[in-house]
Amino acid sequence: MQEIDEIKIQEQYIEKVTQINKDKNLKYYILTMGCQLNENDSEKLCGMIEKMGYRPTEQYQEADLVLFNTCCVRENAEDKLFGKLGELKRIKEKRGTIIAIGGCMMQEKHITDKIHESYPYTDIIFGTHTLHKFPEDLYKILEKQNKLQDVIDIDGKVYEGLPIKRTSNIKASVTIMYGCNNFCSYCIVPYVRGRERSRHPKDILQEIEQLAKEGYKEITLLGQNVNSYLKSEEWKEKQIEYEGINSFATLLQKINKIEGIERIRFISPHPKDFTDDVIDAIASCDKVCKLVHLPLQSGSTNTLKLMNRKYTKEQYLNLVEKMKSKIPNLTLSTDIIVGFAGETEEDFEDTLDVVRKVCFEQVYMFIYSRRVGTPGDKMSNQIPEEIKHKRFDKLKQLVESQIEQNNQKYVGTVQKVLVEGPSKNNPELLTGRTDSNKVVIFKGMPELTNKIIDLKIISEHMWYLKGEIINE
Numbered sequence: 001m002q003e004i005d006e007i008k009i010q011e012q013y014i015e016k017v018t019q020i021n022k023d024k025n026l027k028y029y030i031l032t033m034g035c036q037l038n039e040n041d042s043e044k045l046c047g048m049i050e051k052m053g054y055r056p057t058e059q060y061q062e063a064d065l066v067l068f069n070t071c072c073v074r075e076n077a078e079d080k081l082f083g084k085l086g087e088l089k090r091i092k093e094k095r096g097t098i099i100a101i102g103g104c105m106m107q108e109k110h111i112t113d114k115i116h117e118s119y120p121y122t123d124i125i126f127g128t129h130t131l132h133k134f135p136e137d138l139y140k141i142l143e144k145q146n147k148l149q150d151v152i153d154i155d156g157k158v159y160e161g162l163p164i165k166r167t168s169n170i171k172a173s174v175t176i177m178y179g180c181n182n183f184c185s186y187c188i189v190p191y192v193r194g195r196e197r198s199r200h201p202k203d204i205l206q207e208i209e210q211l212a213k214e215g216y217k218e219i220t221l222l223g224q225n226v227n228s229y230l231k232s233e234e235w236k237e238k239q240i241e242y243e244g245i246n247s248f249a250t251l252l253q254k255i256n257k258i259e260g261i262e263r264i265r266f267i268s269p270h271p272k273d274f275t276d277d278v279i280d281a282i283a284s285c286d287k288v289c290k291l292v293h294l295p296l297q298s299g300s301t302n303t304l305k306l307m308n309r310k311y312t313k314e315q316y317l318n319l320v321e322k323m324k325s326k327i328p329n330l331t332l333s334t335d336i337i338v339g340f341a342g343e344t345e346e347d348f349e350d351t352l353d354v355v356r357k358v359c360f361e362q363v364y365m366f367i368y369s370r371r372v373g374t375p376g377d378k379m380s381n382q383i384p385e386e387i388k389h390k391r392f393d394k395l396k397q398l399v400e401s402q403i404e405q406n407n408q409k410y411v412g413t414v415q416k417v418l419v420e421g422p423s424k425n426n427p428e429l430l431t432g433r434t435d436s437n438k439v440v441i442f443k444g445m446p447e448l449t450n451k452i453i454d455l456k457i458i459s460e461h462m463w464y465l466k467g468e469i470i471n472e
């Protein structure tokens, strides 16, 4: 297969770069912006880079290779990237640091143009479809010292077998599909990540079985729209079915049977594709966490229409009701955008209304950020920044009061907690997470790390709970 050959070629480049770097004691620094999919991509980049003889450093000033894995979902990431690139100029002049920039932002021409113009000392620019070719790109720079741009517009293939360096040895992310077909009118993702492509179930199962063998307890399945897994035209034509897997629901059921894995999470589903089989699978699979992330984006039917979300306020609320009735102990988290073009006070009130009704466990709130090339950017009735911020603050206030109320419900209960190790803020204490992804801090022996234990919740503190071990 072509994809396998391509990975073999890259393995040869890894070998060549390793030879060049031999005994040089080189270091790399990586900055990852954006979502968990990008973090998973960075784990693959780190896997390749470390194979090529670089060790990680947290100080970019001492790095021989600096890599930015960018996100373009909101504007603030752009400011961050250009700020960092500016800082690197002097360091590059002094140390000859190789600068590489990859990820979603590099799929945007106005950004790569700006880099060529204002930061011409950047060595490698690579896109979302050419990540697997990083060893080749790096080799070319090391050999020829020319600048290089490796960005393609056509959808990349699904490459398997890249080395990977995971950031945790307890929880792992597994990308199950790439790209998005939904074209929500505010969102740049479909333009920079291409159309939906699902990974073959065999490859996903193999990866998770390997993770289980290595002792991982929790996996998070990743995709822009996980419940359309295997639903793209390409897969429908092939009528793929592998060991009973032909949909997202059947994938969950199969993973639920993998010994060693104890928790399964997934992000993000789209409410319009949340079919009954997925609800039933969540209800019946004991390892699938009962916290479901269900992006709302707006509570107003008008705004949802403008956003091209393909559901109404009522449909969203009905879906939540159905899920609550079928899945005992269900909790929900969500994403909300405030200040999308055309959003009136009334529309915004609808968003607050849904938040009040659903009582989310967690809300990721965003101020609408205009993205070049999306329909949202071309809409005439943009909301002034000051109103967006006012609405954001109002929503934040409501969400925080709900979280506080929600937290109260935990006090006095017993929760199953996956222990992650010593707490960063206080190494005397351990930290872990409940099924509903709440952080719990408690006193205990470090040997409990990577185990699921029962903890009694004794108090709540907005962003974390305090627990204690139950003495039998």
Ligand code: 5AD
Residues within 6 Å of the ligand: 035, 073, 074, 186, 187, 188, 295, 297, 335, 336, 337, 366, 367, 368, 369, 370, 371
């Ligand atoms: N502005 C603000 N937030 C956005 N998101 C996506 N595009 C934009 C944008 N242009 C948010 C959505 C999505 C989350 C990952 O980022 O809420 O679910």
Ligand code: SF4
Residues within 6 Å of the ligand: 180, 181, 182, 183, 184, 187, 188, 189, 190, 224, 225, 270
């Ligand atoms: Fe963007 Fe919508 Fe696709 Fe999510 S579903 S990645 S918000 S276009």
